[in-house]
Amino acid sequence: MGAVVVLLLAAVAAALFWTLGQRGARPSTPVAATTPATFTARGALQLDDVGPKWKTGSGCAGSGGYDDIQGGAQVVVKDRAGTVLAIGELAAGLVDHHPTIEDAKICLFLFSVFNVPAGQGIYGVEISHRGVVQFNEADLFAGEAQLTLG
């Protein structure tokens, strides 16, 4: 009988302790939703059909009507109104297999544009005055923006 009483008292004390602890507990600190002020916009320009003679993994650049497409060419990121937000450049081109056409080769250029103001949603990307192509922010952030010429 005595043991039962002791157990009951212990249970009541534990419940009381837990309840008071909950009341006295600090509310969890609210975590502010932070959005980075700027991000690096990444993407690729694919120059199609550069010819089978090119060796995969070697360097390449545009020729003929595409001779402006080469490493160092300007990449401009704009907002919807056409205001320039940030400027970057194409990295050196690299020959790879065409992703869908057998035996065809492409010259692939990657670009990274740093310090693009975040939060615009939609951005325009223009490479070497070839016209503005629009991409959403998520694709540019993830490096999934893809342009094709040729």
Added chain:
Amino acid sequence: MPARRQTYREIADDMEERIALGEYVRGSRLPSYRQLADIYSVSVSTAYRAVVLLQDRGLVEGEPGVGLYVARRGT
């Protein structure tokens, strides 16, 4: 089930770790794009994306036709 292919970001992270561990010594030549593609079982384009990411991080220098090198001083 075939193994999942690594993304270019995962490859860049792996290479960055190897540079930090000294497996790729600063100033030394890295495998070519084709060799990197073979090492990681990815396309040349994916290896290229990984290298450009490392260049953006200041860890790798060079370009196709010239060769890739571990930057002498990373950022």
